[in-house]
Amino acid sequence: MITLILAESSLELVPPDLARHQSVLSHAQRLGRDASEILLDNSWHFAAMKGLRNEIKRGRPDLVHHSMLEAVSTPLYRRDALDLLVHTVQDKVIRLGRQVRVPRSYHRFAGLVEKLYREGRVSAGDVLLEMSDMTFPEILDEINPPTVVGLSSRGTPSSYAKVAAGLPDGACVVIGGFQKGGFSEKTTKRLDSVCSVDDGPLEGHVVVSRMLYEYEKTIFM
Amino acid sequence: MITLILAESSLELVPPDLARHQSVLSHAQRLGRDASEILLDNSWHFAAMKGLRNEIKRGRPDLVHHSMLEAVSTPLYRRDALDLLVHTVQDKVIRLGRQVRVPRSYHRFAGLVEKLYREGRVSAGDVLLEMSDMTFPEILDEINPPTVVGLSSRGTPSSYAKVAAGLPDGACVVIGGFQKGGFSEKTTKRLDSVCSVDDGPLEGHVVVSRMLYEYEKTIFM
Numbered sequence: 001m002i003t004l005i006l007a008e009s010s011l012e013l014v015p016p017d018l019a020r021h022q023s024v025l026s027h028a029q030r031l032g033r034d035a036s037e038i039l040l041d042n043s044w045h046f047a048a049m050k051g052l053r054n055e056i057k058r059g060r061p062d063l064v065h066h067s068m069l070e071a072v073s074t075p076l077y078r079r080d081a082l083d084l085l086v087h088t089v090q091d092k093v094i095r096l097g098r099q100v101r102v103p104r105s106y107h108r109f110a111g112l113v114e115k116l117y118r119e120g121r122v123s124a125g126d127v128l129l130e131m132s133d134m135t136f137p138e139i140l141d142e143i144n145p146p147t148v149v150g151l152s153s154r155g156t157p158s159s160y161a162k163v164a165a166g167l168p169d170g171a172c173v174v175i176g177g178f179q180k181g182g183f184s185e186k187t188t189k190r191l192d193s194v195c196s197v198d199d200g201p202l203e204g205h206v207v208v209s210r211m212l213y214e215y216e217k218t219i220f221m
Numbered sequence: 222m223i224t225l226i227l228a229e230s231s232l233e234l235v236p237p238d239l240a241r242h243q244s245v246l247s248h249a250q251r252l253g254r255d256a257s258e259i260l261l262d263n264s265w266h267f268a269a270m271k272g273l274r275n276e277i278k279r280g281r282p283d284l285v286h287h288s289m290l291e292a293v294s295t296p297l298y299r300r301d302a303l304d305l306l307v308h309t310v311q312d313k314v315i316r317l318g319r320q321v322r323v324p325r326s327y328h329r330f331a332g333l334v335e336k337l338y339r340e341g342r343v344s345a346g347d348v349l350l351e352m353s354d355m356t357f358p359e360i361l362d363e364i365n366p367p368t369v370v371g372l373s374s375r376g377t378p379s380s381y382a383k384v385a386a387g388l389p390d391g392a393c394v395v396i397g398g399f400q401k402g403g404f405s406e407k408t409t410k411r412l413d414s415v416c417s418v419d420d421g422p423l424e425g426h427v428v429v430s431r432m433l434y435e436y437e438k439t440i441f442m
Binding site: 030041043060062063066069070073074075078103104105106107108159198199200202203205206209210213 | 284296324328426430
């Protein structure tokens with residue numbers, strides 16, 4: 001059993017200062033929704049997002065969707081040997097129950113997450129997704145894993161298989177839920193080690209998939 | 222170098238008989254598009270699709286999107302050691318040039334594929350995606366690979382690593398681009414072997430990711 005944390009994930013609702021921007025308003029109107037209730041999405045709100053603080057880690061719900069899907073589609077998760085937590089760049093955390101079916105269609109995923117922001121918890125099948133306010137250090141204080149390994153292209157050269165072989169039961173693996181850049185200092189401080197598992201920077205979902213596959217091998221095969 | 226074919230992929234435009242169904246019309250209207258120009262999508266057109274012939278392999282562009290993204294996000298593809306072909310259940314084939322950036326956002330992906338249906342070729346960056354009419358056997362006649370390996374939960378028990386180790390240069394790997402069910406007889410006839418690489422049925426994108434990763438190991442590591 002391990003815990004995967006997608007850290008500093010670029011998932012949030014449209015912030016109040018951007019809710020009146022034309023690109024946001026017209027997208028919200030198209031969806032028949034209030035601008036303050038929809039996910040910030042760079043592919044629709046690019047014009048509104050120009051110059052936003054920490055822009056590089058914001059408004060990419062598509063990336064978070066891909067990484068979450070990757071994780072919950074593994075035999076590891078289906079056999080209850082993986083806990084998945086999504087920490088956002090705004091210090092929210094989404095906890096997934098067991099056997100959650102993350103919607104494959106993006107618009108359904110967005111609807112689910114928007115509901116989660118409104119209501120704090122939603123059922124997806126028999127189980128729940130819950131959202132609460134929590135910083136990355138607070139999450140680690142709560143789950144108290146024996147070791148915390150971050151994966152980053154800025155880390156010490158290693159490989160998926162080597163990292164997997166070194167994970168004790170209960171370990172926590174941390175992968176960025178953002179497009180570019182490294183972990184913040186606040187996150188980095190809580191990592192016991194940072195490993196680079198590939199030659200170049202890769203999409204988060206690729207790293208999630210390969211890491212979980214190699215860990216599966218160590219426990220199922 | 223290998224070729225990956227996503228076979229019988231559930232990707233198509235709304236067929237003419239369904240274009241006047243209420244669920245399709247209201248979705249098309251929301252997009253500001255003509256119903257005949259949008260992708261058939263079970264998550265929006267479920268009511269219209271009831272009883273459609275071969276329903277199980279139709280209207281899941283989200284799955285095709287995930288599998289394509291998985292393939293083009295690998296170092297294998299980025300280093301020009303992978304050709305990707307998407308064969309659809311309606312016998313269209315999409316060829317991707319080198320270094321194509323498949324859009325991460327679903328709505329951009331859908332827009333790109335819809336344009337491809339209208340125009341037959343589209344540029345994405347410096348390179349092209351092209352669509353033509355071609356059956357699965359015709360694709361194989363054209364590329365003439367030394368061996369064709371299908372992956373299916375109905376195949377002979379094997380593993381990703383074993384399949385990868387047995388792939389000669391130029392080999393073709395075939396993975397279903399649909400949600401459920403096996404390859405059709407027409408496809409199966411052209412497979413030299415069919416291997417089952419996991420204990421249970423898995424999402425196509427998971428199989429794509431793991432298979433390409435193991436093949437990468439045989440050539441890059």
